[in-house]
Amino acid sequence: MRRIIVAGNWKMHGSSEMTADLISGVARRAFEASRISEQRELGYDILVFPPAPYLSQAVANSDSLPITVGAQNASQFDSGAYTGEVSLAMLSEIGCEYVLIGHSERRKLFNETDDEVAEKFAACLSESVKVRPLLCIGETLAERQSGTTEAVIAAQLDAVIDKVGITGFADSVIAYEPVWAIGTGETASPEQAQDVHAFIRNKLDKLDAKIAQSLRILYGGSVKPSNAHALFVQKDIDGGLIGGASLEVDDFAGICEAVQKIIEKT
Numbered sequence: 001m002r003r004i005i006v007a008g009n010w011k012m013h014g015s016s017e018m019t020a021d022l023i024s025g026v027a028r029r030a031f032e033a034s035r036i037s038e039q040r041e042l043g044y045d046i047l048v049f050p051p052a053p054y055l056s057q058a059v060a061n062s063d064s065l066p067i068t069v070g071a072q073n074a075s076q077f078d079s080g081a082y083t084g085e086v087s088l089a090m091l092s093e094i095g096c097e098y099v100l101i102g103h104s105e106r107r108k109l110f111n112e113t114d115d116e117v118a119e120k121f122a123a124c125l126s127e128s129v130k131v132r133p134l135l136c137i138g139e140t141l142a143e144r145q146s147g148t149t150e151a152v153i154a155a156q157l158d159a160v161i162d163k164v165g166i167t168g169f170a171d172s173v174i175a176y177e178p179v180w181a182i183g184t185g186e187t188a189s190p191e192q193a194q195d196v197h198a199f200i201r202n203k204l205d206k207l208d209a210k211i212a213q214s215l216r217i218l219y220g221g222s223v224k225p226s227n228a229h230a231l232f233v234q235k236d237i238d239g240g241l242i243g244g245a246s247l248e249v250d251d252f253a254g255i256c257e258a259v260q261k262i263i264e265k266t
């Protein structure tokens with residue numbers, strides 16, 4: 001079984017106090033649910049993606065806790081005159097282990113193109129960088145309604161595959177986030193999500209079965225404690241990328257507890 005990931009994308013929310021409270025609160029609740037407080041090892045991964053100013057603090061706060069820190073964005077460039085940008089080497093140096101690439105809000109609000117997304121993904125794979133890409137893909141409501149979901153997903157994947165090849169996915173993670181389910185309270189049904197996850201895995205499987213079968217594909221879009229279990233037990237869903245419900249200890253820990261129940265049953 002692939003190891004489940006519970007990832008929290010805080011977007012542009014939070015504070016120094018929230019960073020400390022959330023990390024300690026979620027870790028405590030996850031340990032309680034797993035009843036292994038002495039061993040400091042959970043059977044799944046917890047990731048948090050705080051805003052850039054809190055990344056160093058989050059790395060320090062999660063030291064010796066089973067929580068890994070990632071950034072929400074990074075530049076595709078190594079260094080230079082790019083005012084306001086943050087490089088992958090910088091993120092790596094401060095202890096970030098993951099970076100979100102191509103979140104739909106960056107594509108839509110900041111005009112990130114498929115090409116730029118692919119360049120950022122490729123930059124993560126360079127020798128000197130130790131930050132894993134978590135690639136976000138997903139269709140809009142209009143695209144779903146017009147029956148082009150699979151074509152949209154395929155094009156978003158192809159942009160990256162064309163740039164880095166299938167081997168580029170060996171150490172990465174994908175999040176399927178239907179745009180119409182983000183922040184709307186409307187979740188894809190477990191069947192709808194599973195269908196797209198299976199499409200993604202099958203597409204990659206044709207290129208490299210080993211990479212496709214070990215790749216973790218997360219679902220994102222209004223995941224809550226009440227729907228996490230039904231989504232994450234689907235065959236090709238390996239956890240979630242959570243927005244709103246990652247900002248409160250009770251909600252995020254509730255999702256971790258749902259995962260704990262899943263892994264205890266397997």
Ligand code: 13P
Binds near residue numbers: 222
């Ligand atoms: P919500 O969980 O708030 O719908 O956000 C999902 C998301 O965009 C995570 O990246």
